[in-house]
Amino acid sequence: MSSSLAKACESLIEVKDQFEESDELVQAILERDNAEDLLIAVGMAIAYSEDAITLNKKGEAHLIAASKELDQIIEELEEDDE
Amino acid sequence: MPQGLYSDQYLKALIAEKPKVAKEFFTAIAESEYVGEKEIISCIEVPDWVLVKAGVAACKNPNFPMKNFEEFLGNEETLTESYWNLFNYPHLKKEHIKKLSQHSNINVRGLALAHPFGDHDLLLALLKKVIPENDHSCHVITNRICQTVPLNDELFAYLTSVHDFESGSRTIGQALWDNPSLSDLHKAELVLSEITPKGDGNSFWDDHRENLISSVPYFQLFDSSFGYLKAKFDSIPTFSPQVTQFFNSKGHPLSVLLPEESEAEIKVDRYVLDDLNSAGLLNRLFWSELCQRDDFEIYRRNAYRTDDLFISHPILSREFEEADVDNATHLGGVFIFDNQKWLIGNQELPADRAAWELRAYEQSMATIVEDGTYEYLGQTLIAMTFELPELPEKYGFELTEDAEEWMIDAALEFAEPDSFDVSADLNPLFREVLSWSKTPDAKKLVIFEFLLLGLSEEESKLRSDCIHFLGCMALHDSTPKSILEKLAKIKDPLIDEVLSSRN
Numbered sequence: 226m227s228s229s230l231a232k233a234c235e236s237l238i239e240v241k242d243q244f245e246e247s248d249e250l251v252q253a254i255l256e257r258d259n260a261e262d263l264l265i266a267v268g269m270a271i272a273y274s275e276d277a278i279t280l281n282k283k284g285e286a287h288l289i290a291a292s293k294e295l296d297q298i299i300e301e302l303e304e305d306d307e
Numbered sequence: 308m309p310q311g312l313y314s315d316q317y318l319k320a321l322i323a324e325k326p327k328v329a330k331e332f333f334t335a336i337a338e339s340e341y342v343g344e345k346e347i348i349s350c351i352e353v354p355d356w357v358l359v360k361a362g363v364a365a366c367k368n369p370n371f372p373m374k375n376f377e378e379f380l381g382n383e384e385t386l387t388e389s390y391w392n393l394f395n396y397p398h399l400k401k402e403h404i405k406k407l408s409q410h411s412n413i414n415v416r417g418l419a420l421a422h423p424f425g426d427h428d429l430l431l432a433l434l435k436k437v438i439p440e441n442d443h444s445c446h447v448i449t450n451r452i453c454q455t456v457p458l459n460d461e462l463f464a465y466l467t468s469v470h471d472f473e474s475g476s477r478t479i480g481q482a483l484w485d486n487p488s489l490s491d492l493h494k495a496e497l498v499l500s501e502i503t504p505k506g507d508g509n510s511f512w513d514d515h516r517e518n519l520i521s522s523v524p525y526f527q528l529f530d531s532s533f534g535y536l537k538a539k540f541d542s543i544p545t546f547s548p549q550v551t552q553f554f555n556s557k558g559h560p561l562s563v564l565l566p567e568e569s570e571a572e573i574k575v576d577r578y579v580l581d582d583l584n585s586a587g588l589l590n591r592l593f594w595s596e597l598c599q600r601d602d603f604e605i606y607r608r609n610a611y612r613t614d615d616l617f618i619s620h621p622i623l624s625r626e627f628e629e630a631d632v633d634n635a636t637h638l639g640g641v642f643i644f645d646n647q648k649w650l651i652g653n654q655e656l657p658a659d660r661a662a663w664e665l666r667a668y669e670q671s672m673a674t675i676v677e678d679g680t681y682e683y684l685g686q687t688l689i690a691m692t693f694e695l696p697e698l699p700e701k702y703g704f705e706l707t708e709d710a711e712e713w714m715i716d717a718a719l720e721f722a723e724p725d726s727f728d729v730s731a732d733l734n735p736l737f738r739e740v741l742s743w744s745k746t747p748d749a750k751k752l753v754i755f756e757f758l759l760l761g762l763s764e765e766e767s768k769l770r771s772d773c774i775h776f777l778g779c780m781a782l783h784d785s786t787p788k789s790i791l792e793k794l795a796k797i798k799d800p801l802i803d804e805v806l807s808s809r810n
Contacts, residue, residue, distance in 0.1 A: 241681060241684055244676070244681040245681060251676060251677075251681075254676075255673055255676065255677055260673045261671060261672055261673050262702075264672035264673055264676055264684070265672055265688060265698075265702055266702075267684050268672060268684040268685050268687060268688030269685075269688060269702060269704055270685075271684055271685030271688075272685040272686075272688050272689060272704075272710070272713075273704070274685075275685060275709075275713055276707055276709055277685065277686075277689055277706065277707055277709055277710040277713045277714070278688075278689075278699075278704040278705060278706055278707060278710060279704065279705050279707060280703060280704050281703045281704070281705070282703065283702070283703025284702055284703030284704040285703070286703070287702055287703055
């Protein structure tokens with residue numbers, strides 16, 4: 226696994242862990258046009274970490290891109306809080 | 308006999324004729340967790356020292372010692388938490404009632420004032436204060452006071468004026484109908500005021516009562532299954548064989564199931580038919596051997612809030628198979644599967660049902676997350692591939708061999724019982740002692756008469772059970788010709804069809 230994919234997976238799983246505590250994060254994701262793609266990516270990261278799925282290049286790219294976008298959403302929420 | 312109590316003639320005989328064996332019997336009961344169960348505390352032959360072990364619930368039994376009762380009364384916590392039980396004590400004295408009538412707890416006070424020794428003028432004043440305020444902290448108005456207070460005209464007039472007041476799922480008017488002191492004149496007034504008794508929607512099932520205490524050693528001997536009471540029942544030490552030998556010699560109805568000849572006459576009695584039909588004893592008696600036939604097997608079927616255990620047979624199970632799967636437990640011979648010892652059950656959650664449990668039908672991860680369901684997002688992704696087979700290609704992944712099992716494991720955490728594929732069979736390791744073929748002919752006739760007695764019941768689960776077992780009797784190769792002839796005379800369509808199939 227490439228380091229960028231590993232990092233993306235870790236980040237996506239952390240996002241899922243934050244859902245319980247942050248309704249704002251959930252809402253911010255759901256408001257996105259590509260909410261389904263982002264949430265699928267979260268599910269893929271969890272399933273991948275449990276060896277329930279394998280990824281091809283397209284899958285890897287989807288996770289990395291989704292991770293970046295979710296990081297951006299979290300950052301924006303943090304800025305709003307400040 | 309006071310309400311809720313019964314006399315067990317077999318136990319009474321044991322106490323009189325074999326006091327030492329009786330003492331051992333009661334010691335076994337008293338040492339077990341079963342001591343607090345209904346059949347123990349409701350039996351008037353049970354001695355005081357056993358009842359004391361049962362605790363406050365046993366206060367309804369007249370043998371409960373006054374000294375221990377007064378200790379309960381003196382304990383404020385017991386009094387305020389268990390007033391329902393304490394006011395069942397048949398030896399309540401005037402001085403008890405006088406003191407309790409001044410208690411700060413409104414329920415205790417209300418019950419004391421409503422007691423035959425209570426001050427009914429004060430009770431009326433209390434009711435006139437509580438009812439208009441709709442004060443539901445007094446839980447005993449409809450479920451106790453109105454049903455038990457000796458009614459005078461003034462009390463009756465007030466209660467009928469507020470007959471609509473509802474508490475504990477019944478109104479005052481409905482509760483008054485259950486009051487044994489209701490005079491014919493009062494009844495006429497209720498009718499004229501269009502105050503009717505509470506219709507009982509569950510009457511079909513309401514014929515259940517506790518077993519005889521003398522049946523308990525037989526249940527142990529037969530290794531019976533007791534559902535939620537299993538742990539308590541299993542805590543009873545093994546009874547001496549002398550106990551059942553004695554009860555057999557007195558013609559105990561459950562001795563009819565033992566393979567040896569009976570020296571005593573076994574009386575057919577409606578009251579003990581329930582004992583015979585309880586704990587699946589008749590099911591075991593007939594089904595275990597009938598399952599050796601090619602056309603007869605155990606059949607378990609689940610549905611919403613139902614896990615029915617019955618049999619499959621071209622005639623005897625037709626009604627069950629055609630019935631609404633959610634509503635067939637009431638049919639004759641059917642019972643709820645609960646891992647009974649004599650059965651062995653299997654259940655598994657198929658992958659497609661697991662996917663459904665994980666809400667794959669939503670076809671949208673966003674919809675699921677919007678509902679606040681985050682715990683199984685990985686497994687939900689796998690589940691969604693069942694509804695959206697194009698998903699893996701679209702997003703660039705493939706399921707591994709472990710994916711399905713991982714998804715099923717998650718769904719097992721919360722899957723509804725009716726999502727499982729279920730099956731059951733006779734437990735090959737269970738040592739079955741009940742056998743229709745080994746039952747002596749004289750006892751077969753007694754069992755026939757018991758079941759015939761059940762047929763005289765109104766529509767009920769018991770009646771339906773009896774028809775089913777008579778049908779089993781008609782099918783079994785070991786049923787004597789004389790009984791087959793009697794079965795034919797019943798003129799029941801199901802039994803007749805089974806009898807015709809024998810030819």
